[in-house]
Amino acid sequence: MPQSLISVSISHHRAPVEVRERIYLKEPEARALLDRMRPEIAREALILSTCNRTELFALPAIAHDGSEQVTSEHLIEFLLVAKGIPHSETGQFKDYFERMSYCDSILHLFRVASGTDSQIIGDQQILSQVKDAFRIATESGASGSILTKLAHAAFRSAKRVISETSLMTGAATISFAAVELTRKIYDDLRSRHVLIIGAGESAELVAKHFIERGVTKLTIANRTLGRGSELLDRVAQASNLRAQAGSLCHAIDLEALQDALPLADIVVSATSAPGYVLTRDVVQAAIKKRNTSSPLVLIDIAVPRDIDPEIRRLPNVFLKDIDDLRAMVDQNLERRKLEIPKAETIIREELDNFLQTLSKLEVGPTIKELREKFEAIRREEMDRHRSKLDEKSFAMMDDMTRRMMNRLLHQPMVSLKESRGAGFQTASDDMMTRIEIVRKLFALDGAAGEE
Amino acid sequence: MPVIEIILRTLLPALYAGLVFYFGRTFFRPLDVARRLKYALPAAYAVIAVHALYIGAYTATEHHELLATIYELMSLIAFTLFAVYVFAELRLSKETSGTGFFVAAVAFLLQLASSLTVGSERVTEIKPLLKDPIFNLHVTTSVFGYAAFILAAIYGGLYLLLYRALRRNEYGALFEQIPSLSRLERFGTRATAVGFVFLTLAIALGGVLLTHFPPASNPIGSITGAMPASWSMLSSYSMLLDPKILMTLLVWLVFGITLLVRQFWHVEGRRLVLFWMSGFALTVISMTIVNMIGTNFHSFL
Numbered sequence: 001m002p003q004s005l006i007s008v009s010i011s012h013h014r015a016p017v018e019v020r021e022r023i024y025l026k027e028p029e030a031r032a033l034l035d036r037m038r039p040e041i042a043r044e045a046l047i048l049s050t051c052n053r054t055e056l057f058a059l060p061a062i063a064h065d066g067s068e069q070v071t072s073e074h075l076i077e078f079l080l081v082a083k084g085i086p087h088s089e090t091g092q093f094k095d096y097f098e099r100m101s102y103c104d105s106i107l108h109l110f111r112v113a114s115g116t117d118s119q120i121i122g123d124q125q126i127l128s129q130v131k132d133a134f135r136i137a138t139e140s141g142a143s144g145s146i147l148t149k150l151a152h153a154a155f156r157s158a159k160r161v162i163s164e165t166s167l168m169t170g171a172a173t174i175s176f177a178a179v180e181l182t183r184k185i186y187d188d189l190r191s192r193h194v195l196i197i198g199a200g201e202s203a204e205l206v207a208k209h210f211i212e213r214g215v216t217k218l219t220i221a222n223r224t225l226g227r228g229s230e231l232l233d234r235v236a237q238a239s240n241l242r243a244q245a246g247s248l249c250h251a252i253d254l255e256a257l258q259d260a261l262p263l264a265d266i267v268v269s270a271t272s273a274p275g276y277v278l279t280r281d282v283v284q285a286a287i288k289k290r291n292t293s294s295p296l297v298l299i300d301i302a303v304p305r306d307i308d309p310e311i312r313r314l315p316n317v318f319l320k321d322i323d324d325l326r327a328m329v330d331q332n333l334e335r336r337k338l339e340i341p342k343a344e345t346i347i348r349e350e351l352d353n354f355l356q357t358l359s360k361l362e363v364g365p366t367i368k369e370l371r372e373k374f375e376a377i378r379r380e381e382m383d384r385h386r387s388k389l390d391e392k393s394f395a396m397m398d399d400m401t402r403r404m405m406n407r408l409l410h411q412p413m414v415s416l417k418e419s420r421g422a423g424f425q426t427a428s429d430d431m432m433t434r435i436e437i438v439r440k441l442f443a444l445d446g447a448a449g450e451e
Numbered sequence: 452m453p454v455i456e457i458i459l460r461t462l463l464p465a466l467y468a469g470l471v472f473y474f475g476r477t478f479f480r481p482l483d484v485a486r487r488l489k490y491a492l493p494a495a496y497a498v499i500a501v502h503a504l505y506i507g508a509y510t511a512t513e514h515h516e517l518l519a520t521i522y523e524l525m526s527l528i529a530f531t532l533f534a535v536y537v538f539a540e541l542r543l544s545k546e547t548s549g550t551g552f553f554v555a556a557v558a559f560l561l562q563l564a565s566s567l568t569v570g571s572e573r574v575t576e577i578k579p580l581l582k583d584p585i586f587n588l589h590v591t592t593s594v595f596g597y598a599a600f601i602l603a604a605i606y607g608g609l610y611l612l613l614y615r616a617l618r619r620n621e622y623g624a625l626f627e628q629i630p631s632l633s634r635l636e637r638f639g640t641r642a643t644a645v646g647f648v649f650l651t652l653a654i655a656l657g658g659v660l661l662t663h664f665p666p667a668s669n670p671i672g673s674i675t676g677a678m679p680a681s682w683s684m685l686s687s688y689s690m691l692l693d694p695k696i697l698m699t700l701l702v703w704l705v706f707g708i709t710l711l712v713r714q715f716w717h718v719e720g721r722r723l724v725l726f727w728m729s730g731f732a733l734t735v736i737s738m739t740i741v742n743m744i745g746t747n748f749h750s751f752l
Contacts, residue, residue: 170627184617187631294719295632316720324620331622 004060005146007105008075008097011053012119015096023083023093025049027136033082034142041070041078044144046151048112048133050126052119054079055112057105059146072099106150106354110347113154114161115168122167122336127158149358157350164346167339170332175205177325177332178299179213182266185297185318193217193248195264197257197278198271199227202301204235206268211239216247219260223271225253258282262289268299269306277306284314301325359435363416366435369444370412374405412438456512459505460566466498467529467559474552478628491551495537502530502562521738522569524594529561531598540638549628553605589656592649597734599646600706604731606639607724614721636724640713643727647706654703657696698737705730 010023025033030047037045042058049055056079060070076097080090100108111117113130134151137143143151162168171177186192194215196203199222207218218241222228228251241247252260254277261267261282269277278298287296298319300307305321312319378401386394416434438444473491506527536554609629616625617632629635709726712718718726 181617183631184613184626185632187634292717292719293722295721316722318617320620327620328622 005057005102005105005150006060006070006072006075007055007057007100007108008072008079009053009055009100009108010093010096011055011098011117013117014098017051019093019096020052020054022085023049023054023079024051025054025083027132029082030133030136031140033079034137034140036082037078038142041074042142044137044147045142046133046137046147048130050129053112055108057109057147057150059144072097072101103351103355106153107347107351109150109154110157110351113158114343114347115158116161116340116343116347120172121333121340122169122172124168127155127162130154130158146358150354153350153354153357157347160346160350161343165339165342167336167343170328170335172329172332172336174301174322174325174329175202175209177328178206178268178301178320179209181320181325181328182210182297182299183213185295186265188214189266190214190216192265193219193263194266194268195219195221195260197221197254197267197269197306198302199224199231200270200272202270203268204231206270206299206301207231207235208238210266210268211235211241216241216249218249219264220249220251221254221257221260222251223254223273225251228252258286261286264296265294266297266299268301270301271306272302273306274304276308277302278311279308280310280314283308283311283317287314287317299325362435366438366444367413367416370438370442371409373442373444374409378402378405456505456508459501459508460569463498463502463505463526464559464563464566466501467533467555467562470494470498470555471552471559474555478549478552479624492537492542495533495541495551499530499534499537502526502533506530520569522565524590525561526565526569527594528598528601529558529565531594532561532601533558535595535598536602549630550605550609553609554602557601557605583660585656585659589653589660592656593653596646596649596653597738599642599649600702600731600734603639603642603646603727604734606635606642607728607731610635610639610724611721611728632720636720639724639727640710643706643709643730647703647710650699650703650706654699657699695737698733702730702733702737705733 010020012020015023025047026049030049033047034045037058039061041061043061044059046057047055048057056075058070058075063069073094076094076099077090080093085093108117109130113127115122115124115126118126130151134143134147137147137151171180183189189210192215194207194210194217196207196210196218199220203220207220210218218232218236220228220232222231232249232251235241236249241249257277261278264286267278271277283296283298290296293316296317298307298311298317300319300321303322307319307321309319309321311317382394382398382401385397389397416438470491473494477491509523509526533554536551541551609625610632613625613629613632613635615621616623630638706727709723709730712726713723
């Protein structure tokens with residue numbers, strides 16, 4: 001039964017990074033865990049593990065007496081043991097977990113996939129991470145009919161949120177904001193020369209974003225030429241940049257910066273130098289040497305700053321530092337927050353649809369079982385009286401009891417198929433309750449329901 | 452037919468206002484571009500169709516095309532401006548949909564001015580010049596030229612606004628909805644080039660009209676008619692001193708220089724935009740102040 005779906009989650013909402021990183025599951029670990037969970041712990045399971053969350057969705061295994069003995073606590077215990085958390089710490093770790101059942105679990109997965117539950121609201125990566133989690137569960141054989149339906153419903157919900165709201169528009173990170181801002185000046189980055197100063201993590205991130213946006217002319221300037229070349233090789237290899245027509249990429253020593261500067265349209269500086277790497281005089285001289293009057297974009301994402309802020313005053317120069325980009329990111333995040341109610345409406349609509357679909361799937365087997373049970377009783381009684389009746393009377397009785405059975409079953413069946421409630425959850429909950437009552441009243445064993 | 456013409460003349464500004472409202476709503480309260488275009492394109496086509504119908508009805512009613520007075524020309528320019536924008540840009544490039552608000556607003560203002568004033572200056576006597584094919588071609592090319600310059604000015608204006616917003620870290624509707632600076636520059640340059648070609652043709656055709664038309668059938672004749680025939684060529688050259696022609700030549704020169712400096716001196720970005728915006732400023736002066744003080748020249752009443 002899908003109502004038995006449970007989930008546990010440890011995420012950025014409650015747990016600090018030092019806790020999250022100890023629970024984080026790499027893909028092989030997640031696969032191994034899924035294998036170990038079945039069949040004793042769960043019939044179906046899905047594990048989502050990212051830097052911000054580790055979550056386990058499970059349809060608990062059914063014991064011999066028909067009960068589902070695995071609870072959220074068991075799942076947490078299982079996860080902590082699997083990650084080798086010492087017994088002395090488990091109590092503390094357990095406090096960080098959220099425990100959810102049925103509707104809350106489904107709603108949670110929908111929210112996660114849509115990016116409304118992310119640390120950075122509208123995070124674009126999370127949907128692909130949920131898709132990966134589902135792929136791993138499918139490949140491990142841990143995703144059955146219920147979780148497959150649930151995952152697809154979550155994807156559908158996320159797609160609607162993406163297309164019908166602005167939840168994922170605008171840059172939400174500094175490095176992405178740098179690229180987006182540049183694209184507001186030069187829309188076609190293929191023909192633009194990008195110069196990146198520095199070879200650290202931020203420089204790499206920006207370089208990757210620029211290449212993703214079509215940049216083919218890239219120069220990396222670094223104090224240590226070797227590190228610059230390594231970074232260039234890494235980003236160029238990952239994107240097959242050197243194989244692209246018209247591509248031009250090379251690493252230079254910081255000493256050669258003054259020669260490279262006049263050729264650049266976009267300069268990003270991300271070094272850890274204590275003073276200015278680009279002074280007003282250097283930039284002014286470079287502007288004079290340029291053979292175009294198109295704008296020069298300077299992005300300074302270093303702290304302390306690499307580019308003299310006085311350069312901002314130069315005409316036709318756009319200089320943006322980390323605070324400018326932060327302002328852009330903050331504004332985008334504020335705008336994304338305003339989109340949450342719209343996203344929530346979509347998620348709830350999709351949840352309602354999903355629950356109704358699930359409950360309808362439950363009705364069919366219940367009706368079938370009910371009819372089979374009644375028919376078996378009728379047949380048994382008819383067989384008991386067969387010897388006491390002649391052929392004609394038996395046929396008449398057979399017909400009469402069948403009609404009687406049909407008439408008696410008609411109203412319960414109609415009632416089962418109807419959904420009386422309206423809006424979120426009500427209709428499906430109502431239907432589920434009626435199914436449960438019928439199954440208990442007539443002691444239906446669930447054999448058809450498990451098909 | 453006059454009734455239809457009056458209805459359409461009244462209806463048109465309202466239709467353009469509706470478009471401005473729709474584009475404005477989607478500009479300040481961002482909609483998904485695909486959803487915006489889903490309704491904007493059919494609406495734009497409908498307005499263009501109604502405007503074309505109005506031009507037809509007006510021509511049938513007044514027995515001449517909408518090019519005899521500045522007020523008639525305004526409607527023709529509004530039509531050309533909007534049609535060029537819709538067919539050449541909005542239909543082909545989704546990114547331009549954010550500029551629809553501004554183009555529709557300019558078209559609305561031109562049409563409103565035309566609808567309110569066109570009745571005040573009616574052509575009572577249809578002069579032969581108004582029926583002349585070269586004259587019609589001259590005015591048509593001028594209309595296309597000026598419409599293209601207005602479009603370039605809209606892109607130029609948006610360029611300067613976005614430039615300022617970027618410098619000031621203002622990431623509002625302008626930042627979100629308007630195409631990038633380089634795209635605006637590209638569109639503006641293209642419009643400038645198209646406008647320059649049409650204005651060159653218009654000036655050349657105007658020259659033909661000046662030298663080949665007998666003074667009696669030419670409003671210019673009101674000035675040259677009193678002169679001896681042998682002076683007619685001289686008088687034609689003397690017309691170059693007419694403020695209207697001078698301004699038109701100046702506009703043509705500025706836009707020509709804009710294209711030249713871009714092509715040969717790699718002037719780009721804000722400096723280029725300022726070039727063509729100054730050309731547009733001259734265009735406005737030419738169409739307003741100079742038209743008012745330009746005596747009988749370019750008046751066909």
